[in-house]
Amino acid sequence: MAVTRAEVARAAGVSPALVSYVLNDGPRPVSADARARVLRAIETLGYRPNRVARALRQSRTNSIAMLMPDHQNPHFAELAQAVEDEAFAADYVLMIGTTANDPERERSYLRSFLDRQVDGLLLISVGGRPDLDLITGASIPVVLLDRAPAGSDGFSTVVIDNARAAELAVQHLLGHGRRSLVCLSGPPHIEAVRQREQGWRRALSAAGCAASPPRNVTFSRDGGYRAVQELLAEGVPVDGIFTTSDAQGIGALRALAEAGRRVPEDVAVVSFDGTEAGRYAQPVLTSVAQDVGTLARTAIATLRAQIEAGQTAPVHEVLVPALRIGASCGCHAGS
Amino acid sequence: MAVTRAEVARAAGVSPALVSYVLNDGPRPVSADARARVLRAIETLGYRPNRVARALRQSRTNSIAMLMPDHQNPHFAELAQAVEDEAFAADYVLMIGTTANDPERERSYLRSFLDRQVDGLLLISVGGRPDLDLITGASIPVVLLDRAPAGSDGFSTVVIDNARAAELAVQHLLGHGRRSLVCLSGPPHIEAVRQREQGWRRALSAAGCAASPPRNVTFSRDGGYRAVQELLAEGVPVDGIFTTSDAQGIGALRALAEAGRRVPEDVAVVSFDGTEAGRYAQPVLTSVAQDVGTLARTAIATLRAQIEAGQTAPVHEVLVPALRIGASCGCHAGS
């Protein structure tokens, strides 16, 4: 069994309370002599306070939970890293649950995290009301990250301007003279997906082009790969592809390469996220970048304001997208 | 404030103890009538047991912690996903700490996890004794994953046969007639890195080739990229590269492409990990695959045996590497 506060107290010849006073620079002052004895006892016994007991007493676990779709997608991996770095710096521990876009699993994790009394929740939701009901009941600090489901006005959100970002990407393709465009979109029930599709349509109609309906696939490499394979098999004319994730973009590149289509000469590709993985693709993906550092920093700061300062008014932060030029769009070629 | 057991008891007209009995199919039997009343009260009040309180009483948190280098590396991302899936299935929650190969950060996380009374620890260590001392003192179930630092005999390990895996990869390059080989290795203080270098040397000396010293860089894409850039700038003759991670392989591919070297015609590349990211590289990376599914399954099973069944004897599991053929080695070309 681990050494407890009581044993430290005994070793130092003081009461358990005093040990707490020393440890927390307690509510009460402690004499230099007693403090020294306690510190020495802590040192020799190797005492470490039990955070579970402390959490029970203080109703504060110093932990936050994050729900995200998966680890495989480079964008989410980068986001997880950025969030964890911020959490670590703020002395919070991060519990991660992946949902695999499964509402059942999301609910299960949500309940588990709430039961574990996490101080705050970072949610990249698969979307849908029922989950929000769960957190409303728990009245726990929440920040909706990366996506803001419909009906989430009551919660803080930190997102990129999805419609504008998509518009930027499509405008860029149009600027390269591409007219036979295809959009690889994400799971259709996600609000952010609909916003990106809206940006896609807006850019096309502004240019007087007909918008083919987006193809809804998963955000994964495999999703992009298969979608482009089908596209080509169907004989759809295409000289430009907008994918709503870098993972899809990487998958699309592979499918195009296998089909012997040159990028960007035959088909230009612009994707979404601006991940490092995209910068190492062949050719380098041109992508609307999400600043995951700012995303994470803002999200954690917002959460901390709610947890530590008791702020209750929801904050809505919208980040401005920036197009990161690579080689997949044709900027570096003659076109 | 949340609903507590006492309130449920009051609402059901029973004692708090009864509520526990019902919830846990308690140590004592409960009459059907009382059980029904309790369940109804739980339902109407929306009661959820506080896991922190439960954890304090039971000295059991149903959580495990995993320390890994980072989220960016596709191999670790896949490993994290596999581990989390296993943990979720076993009703454990996973806390992830990334070390960025920083011993200080690793120690900090380690202490935090121990203080939080996690039931078990999954450790992809940056290596070095001091950390092992920390866990030895805590006498907590540990599985050393992916890497087994020197002096870790007392702990359970689940690793791939690193030397054999490297040997496989290098033999394959040699089999393609490549003789000017270069090895991009990892941080030199990691035991697994030394084992892979040993496999590299073994394969070369068995073939009667001189082994150039491995180049120690980080496991990242950037590490592979920069190493190959320097390599080429130095004018080192090279017709084959063995990278000790897929991330490095992806970086190497980019550097080679930028330098106008064709893969596999001019330079063959074989990497390590067998990630999905590698299968989407251009060309597809040939790689010695680590079965992350089995890795994760074995690790969690071992941990659970220690936690739930009190097993104490350390287990040493060594997985057999398998070469996954892609296009970067030349198998699909004429060579």
Place this chain on the structure above:
DNA sequence: CCACCTCCCGCAACCGGCTCCGCTGATCGT
């Protein structure tokens, strides 16, 4: 010499659940 103040410190009540143990009333056997 007494009243009073300061400085330290220990006692004990929590936080919310788990579970040992003892008590009650009913059932059963003879």
Place this chain on the structure above:
DNA sequence: ACGATCAGCGGAGCCGGTTGCGGGAGGTGG
């Protein structure tokens, strides 16, 4: 009819901390 047995339930201690409250020792001023 009466003691033994047993199902069903509640009281209370405990897990390991935090913290309000009160009290003792020593010093100061009147």
